Amino acid sequence: MKPTVLELRHLSLRLQGKPLLTDIHLRLHPGRVTVLLGPNGAGKSTLFKCIAGDLAADGGIELFGRPRPLWPRRELARRLAVLPQQSGLQFPFLAREVVAMGRIPHDSRQQQNDHIVEAAMDRARVWHLRDAPYPRLSGGERQRVHFARVLAQLQGEDIPKLLLLDEPTSALDLGQQHLLLQEGRRLAAEGCAVLVIVHDLNLAARYGDHLVLMREGRISCEGGAERVLTPDNVEHHFGYRAQWLQSPQGHRVLV
Numbered sequence: 001m002k003p004t005v006l007e008l009r010h011l012s013l014r015l016q017g018k019p020l021l022t023d024i025h026l027r028l029h030p031g032r033v034t035v036l037l038g039p040n041g042a043g044k045s046t047l048f049k050c051i052a053g054d055l056a057a058d059g060g061i062e063l064f065g066r067p068r069p070l071w072p073r074r075e076l077a078r079r080l081a082v083l084p085q086q087s088g089l090q091f092p093f094l095a096r097e098v099v100a101m102g103r104i105p106h107d108s109r110q111q112q113n114d115h116i117v118e119a120a121m122d123r124a125r126v127w128h129l130r131d132a133p134y135p136r137l138s139g140g141e142r143q144r145v146h147f148a149r150v151l152a153q154l155q156g157e158d159i160p161k162l163l164l165l166d167e168p169t170s171a172l173d174l175g176q177q178h179l180l181l182q183e184g185r186r187l188a189a190e191g192c193a194v195l196v197i198v199h200d201l202n203l204a205a206r207y208g209d210h211l212v213l214m215r216e217g218r219i220s221c222e223g224g225a226e227r228v229l230t231p232d233n234v235e236h237h238f239g240y241r242a243q244w245l246q247s248p249q250g251h252r253v254l255v
């Protein structure tokens, strides 16, 4: 049986009398990219916050085979990295100092950290920005710096890991969107489980092994792109009639 990196059982959350998540069940395995999809307000970020420990929900969250509350914070941070939708970072850190924050949970020597920070910035294509003050970076550059930070965070021991990415491509141009998701796939190929929220259904179909579609706080459908992104499902969830077209390269593209 495949090991489970994350298991959610009967996860539900009400805030101010409003049900934000209802009876969510989800299992993630190493080596797979799972894409979380759904219309605005479906509960995707809320689900991330529950997994990240920022919101307390009813039900069970098991990470790497252990209930979430039993994980010491620092130990978990060496296995679970979260890229939130927005970072409130204002202080004029240099880009490389922001990336180095990813190394805080680790005890390694300074030398080793420098090497890891450089490699992560290289993978996120931001090494050239290493000495730039973070507040002066563009929105897309900041997003890539934070991506480098979570890459640096997950570098280290050969243990199961989970990366949560909340709309990591929202500020990126076309080329950078693909580069970032290719890096996500590369991490999965190295054994990490990746859970990513994206709004672009074509990116979801192209990079996701498993697609999870949410609506009104519930998982409404999951599986491969062909099963989840049917024109009927897309219309039902997003209020837009789409169709699949065959590209000359043989890929199917949803338009």
Ligand SMILES: Nc1ncnc2c1ncn2[C@@H]1O[C@H](COP(=O)(O)OP(=O)(O)OP(=O)(O)O)[C@@H](O)[C@H]1O
Pocket (backbone or CB within 6 Å): 015, 016, 018, 020, 038, 039, 040, 041, 042, 043, 044, 045, 046, 047
């Ligand atoms: N602290 C809160 N108290 C009450 N309602 C909240 C709270 N946080 C979020 N919500 C509501 O929960 C719902 C789900 O929000 P969430 O941010 O999870 O949606 P999402 O699927 O990530 O949407 P988007 O695609 O727009 O980012 C929204 O209706 C939001 O207004």
